[in-house]
Amino acid sequence: MLRISKIMDYGTLVLTYMAGCPDRLCSAPELARALGLNPPTVSKVLKLLGRQGLVRSVRGVQGGYTLGRPATEISIAQVLDALEEQPFGLTECTALPGSCDFETDCTLRSNWQRINAIIRRTLEDVSVADMARPQADTLAAVGIEAVLRRQPPA
Numbered sequence: 001m002l003r004i005s006k007i008m009d010y011g012t013l014v015l016t017y018m019a020g021c022p023d024r025l026c027s028a029p030e031l032a033r034a035l036g037l038n039p040p041t042v043s044k045v046l047k048l049l050g051r052q053g054l055v056r057s058v059r060g061v062q063g064g065y066t067l068g069r070p071a072t073e074i075s076i077a078q079v080l081d082a083l084e085e086q087p088f089g090l091t092e093c094t095a096l097p098g099s100c101d102f103e104t105d106c107t108l109r110s111n112w113q114r115i116n117a118i119i120r121r122t123l124e125d126v127s128v129a130d131m132a133r134p135q136a137d138t139l140a141a142v143g144i145e146a147v148l149r150r151q152p153p154a
Contacts, residue, residue, distance in 0.1 A: 002090070004080075010037055011045045011083045012076070015054065016132040019071035025064030045083065052082035071132065077123035088123070090116050 013035050018026055028046055032039040046065055049055040053068040067074065080088055089095020093103045094116040103109060 005084065007041075007045065007048075007083050008080055010035075010041060011049060011079050012128070012131055013037070014042060014045050015049070015067070015071070015074065015079060015128045018055070018065065018067050019128050019132045022067055022071065025058055025062070025066055027064040030064070048083050049079070052078065054078060054082055067128075071129035072127050074128040075124045076126045076128070076131065077120060079128070080123060088116075088120055090119065 014031055014037075017031060017035060028043045029039055031037070031046075032042040035042070046055055046057070050057055050065075050068075054074055055065045056068045057063065057065050077088070087095045091100075091109075091112045093100045093106070093109055094112050097103070100106070
């Protein structure tokens with residue numbers, strides 16, 4: 001089953017919360033309280049996101065965290081890349097080419113690569129700002145309703 005990790009879910013929660021107040025600094029304890037998350041987990045998420053420039057920290061008594069760039073410019077693929085330990089891939093050979101002994105003779109590999117590329121493009125097309133919007137707006141923005149009806153987007 002395809003499923004995002006808890007750390008990815010938490011990272012998305014943190015970023016969408018911060019997208020709702022882009023002009024103010026949020027402390028890790030404030031984010032933990034507001035989102036009902038464990039403070040050490042929020043600190044870990046912020047550290048990982050900061051390494052990729054998705055959040056920026058400001059030191060000092062009045063310090064905290066803010067988005068590293070506008071929420072419209074942060075894709076869910078970038079969040080995934082910042083928070084996951086392995087590269088994105090539905091199978092071992094799509095995540096880490098050369099990791100499977102059967103890779104060269106596999107008749108399914110090219111299809112898994114195609115599916116992987118489609119999902120990756122979708123993650124690149126959805127921003128943190130999209131995630132912060134109500135679902136109907138987000139679906140329309142990325143053309144998901146057309147995919148669900150199996151029609152090409154207009």
